[in-house]
Amino acid sequence: MSIHITLKEMALPDAAYEPVTVVLDWGTTNFRAFLVKSDGSIVDEKIGDRGIQSVTKGEHARVVSEGLASWRAEYGPLDIVAAGMIGSRNGWIEMPYVPTPAAAGDLAAACRTIELAQGDRLTFLPGLTDLTAFPFPDVMRGEETQLVGFGLNRDMVIVLPGTHAKWAEIKGGRIERFRTFVTGEIYATLASHSFLSKVATAERDHATAAFAEGIALAQQECARAGGLLTRLFAVRTGWLAGTITPDEMKSRLSGLIVGWEFVEARAGGWFKEVDTIAVVGDDDLVEVYERVATAFGLELAPAPADAAIRGALEISGRRSAAAT
Structure with missing residues (x-):
């Protein structure tokens, strides 16, 4: 916290x-x-x-x-x-x-x-x-x-963004279960200590098309897309191909990694399309996660900061x- x-x-x-x-x-x-x-x-x-x-x-x-x-x-x-x-x-x-x-x-x-x-x-x-x-x-x-x-x-799934993001289910007046996703730590490590850090020229911007493109890459369901490890390398190969610019790389990476958290959460039974969830926090990650949740077809319940x-x-x- x-x-x-x-x-x-x-x-x-x-x-x-x-x-x-x-x-x-x-x-x-x-x-x-x-x-x-x-x-x-x-x-x-x-x-x-x-x-x-x-x-x-x-x-x-x-x-x-x-x-x-x-x-x-x-x-x-x-x-x-x-x-x-x-x-x-x-x-x-x-x-x-x-x-x-x-x-x-x-x-x-x-x-x-x-x-x-x-x-x-x-x-x-x-x-x-x-x-x-x-x-x-x-x-x-x-x-x-x-x-x-x-x-x-209220019976609902709550998402708590952070270095180690949590997904928790509230049921019958109790915290029923939860799981941790090391989303923030993975992003920080790759953005600062991987091949991307040697090329990227701008910090991530969650309002950009590049961030949305990262989410879309996470959502891509064709077999050719592979898993997360393959898609991560595509951030570099996109640059080599001249499609992704250095100032877009971290934004695209962020969209991919946060989007993949939602892919894993959906596969784990935490939500399905049109469900209502809440994103709880007190920093700009709340808006980021709400943006991704909307892209996955989720409704959002208001939450106090x-x-x-x-x-x-x-x-x-x-x-x-x-x-x-």
């Missing part, structure tokens, strides 16, 4: 609400904290580069204390909810994975709360695992807050209610 909401995107709450929670998204490379009022609106945010990979064991509490010092000085001891990789094996405390099917209450029951030296209370949220995945159980950390924040009251924050608050709120 990675939260990118800015204050400009959130309506400022009125003065009747008091700050109640800090939502902490502490990932591998970044430290992000959001001061949230009781109506769910963001009051302030802090973003830094002290990701978990740069913090040694035993130093996490100090980093939190220093990072949130100004808020503590203004509002007193803080209630903090931490989601994402901070609860991984390489983070502060390794949190368990709750198996699917899982409701918001199941996630809340697996939370863990600790008291910090300056009076702050920090609640770690668990991850989620799908034991039915082949050949090994699938896992997520952080995206489960987006699913809960979107809402578990602040789903991760809503979900973190709901899960921690259920935890607090159960404890009283």
